[in-house]
Amino acid sequence: MIRILLVDDQPLIRAGLRMLCDAESDLTVVGEADNGRDAVTLAARLTPDVTVMDLRMPGVDGITATGRILAARPAARVLVLTTFGDDDHLYPALTAGACGFLLKDAPPTELLDGIRRAASGDSPFSQEVLQRLVRRAVAARVEPPRPVSGLTARERDVLNLVAEGLSNTEIADRLHIGVTTVKTHITSLMTKTDSPNRVRLALFARG
Template identity: 45%
Template sequence: MTIRLLIVDDDPLVRAGLTLMLGGAEDIEIVGEGTDGRDVPALVDRLVPDVVLMDIRMPHVDGLTATERLRARPGGPEVVVLTTFHADEQVLRALRAGAAGFVLKDTPPAEILAAVRRVAAGDPVLSPAVTRQLMSHVAAQRPAGDPERNRRAAAAARLAELAEREREVALAVGRGASNAEIAAALYMSLPTVKTHVSRILAKLGLDNRVQIALLVHDAGLSEQEDGI
């Protein structure tokens, strides 16, 4: 399968570098470039990419707003945000909006290529270590008190909608486990794990497994039943 990729970044040197790095792969087709988030809807309609590699900071419409608008549309492409920070509240906003993950601009070319391929295949870009780092960042930024308790109660209530096996899979996703790791730990086949993840997303109205991880963390369950 050829992956149709749209690159959106206001820096021409970054766009040129990404095009040079990614365009040589046999399974990647750079279908176009954008310079601002305001260009994204028209570009997506015209070029029909599978994945959008989206910068966060752009002059008119930032990548966060563009991601929110794009993921609100049915059948839209997956989005990977580009950032210069490991743990940035803006990255978290993008993930909650439905971005499939993020990569750093100084990430080695081979890893950026692998990230695009993984997202196109339906897997998250975030590694378990990065997922845990983001979870810690969220926790550190939240004030104590009633708002935190309310958030936790609301997240726990949503997870209570899941069947027992689905909940086990959700908790494993929340700890950053891959599908293969979940399958081994819970004695499931890989297709069964993927089916459970799809059902969890549908039941909870989420876009991707990163959002499952955020919800598990909101419920205060990311450190429970840690056997994976």
């Protein structure tokens, strides 16, 4: 069971997220906070598997709260869920230690998949956010990527779609394979390319 802490200053948003999560057999909401200060306290007391964090909140904001949560428990997984996908929110959140960044207009299935991926150690990003990260990283890179041999044809197909910013479900639909199979290919790709997360894997593919 994946234990979730919800952090958002809007009660309606929290209620919707709770209903969405509690409807899943493998997810349970163990706490809620409407500000960053309480989020830090609850994260320390409840030790959730994933904290779903809003960014703009009164008092202590989500970026500051994320930094404090990670400072106290470096293995914590904080998944940002926000309306604001601009660089002024994205990069400070990642610098603070957030493991992923989703937008509130994402489909419910993408959010649920993102929570599960965050809990498993992956780095979920909304497609447009991932594409922007990759573009910036490619533009800033000086050294060429390390060549890798031994990729299967299917792994190359999956790698190309990761580079496009597609989610596991979207890749599965595009290639007519199961989501579990996609996850297996991505795990293999990360190992073969020495990529610690999905963003680095996408960067490798774009190189």
